[in-house]
Amino acid sequence: MRSYNRGSLAARPVVLTPGVSKHAEGSCQVEFGDTKVLVTCSVDEKVPPHVFGTGGGWVTAEYGMLPRATHDRTRREAAQGKQGGRTLEIQRLIGRALRSAIDLKQLGPRTLTLDCDVLQADGGTRTASITGAYVALVRALQTLKKRGTLSTMPALIPVAAISVGVVKGAVCVDLDYAEDSTAEVDLNVVALEGGRLVEVQGTAEHGHFDRATLNSMLDGGLACITDLIALQKQVLEKV
Secondary structure: OOHHHOOOOOOOOEEEEEOOOOOOOEEEEEEEOOEEEEEEEEEEOOOOOOOOOOOOOEEEEEEEEOOOOOOOOOOOHHHHOOOOHHHHHHHHHHHHHHHOOEOHHHHOOOEEEEEEEEEEOOOOHHHHHHHHHHHHHHHHHHHHHHHOOOOOOOOEOOEEEEEEEEEOOEEEEOOOHHHHOOOOEEEEEEEEOOOOEEEEEEEEOOOOOOHHHHHHHHHHHHHHHHHHHHHHHHHHHHO
C-alpha cells in the first residue's frame, strides 16, 4: 500500500499556495504530501554578463534545504563555506526548466531569481520546486505588469515536473522518501504543457531497465504533469 492509499500512477495530494511571501514579487508554497517547499521569485533590473547587450532577460534559481528538513539536522551549506554538488545540480535543473517556460527576449533586460527553500523533505524536492517555481514566476510577472514596469506579459508555457520510479517491479509516480530510497529505477521528468520534454534524468539504481519500462515511466510521468499544469492554471486564475 502506497502512502495516502493511492495507486501506482497517482501523485500524493498536491497543494499550491501563491502569495505566501509579503516582500517577494512572486511566491508559492508547494506541497507534495509531506514534502514542502517555499519558492520566492525576486526581480533584479539587470542581467548577467553573458546576457548583457542582447536585449533579453534571464531566469536563474537557487535551492537549499533547511537544517531540519530531513530526519536528522543537516548543517547549513553557508556554514560549511560552499554548496554541495547535489545542490548545484538541482538549482541548475530548476533554472533550465523555468527558462524553457518563458520567452526571455520578451522579458527584457531583467533577471528573475527563484529561491527554492525546502521546509520539509519526503522525496521529490526538486520536482516540487520546479512545479511551484512556475507559479511564483508568473506571480512575479503579474506584479511587474501591475506596477507598470512590464508593459506586456512575456509568452509563457506552463512547466511542471514529477518523479517516477520502479518500486518492487512496478512503475510508480511521485515517490516519497521510503519508495525513493529503495527504488530499482529512479527518474525525474520535466515537461511543458502539451507533453514536450525539457529534461529526463534517469538511473538504474540496481542493475538495468529496458526501453519498454522507460516508455511506461514517461507515460505515467507525463500524465501526472498534465494534472499538475491544470492545477497551476487553476491556482493562478484565482489570484
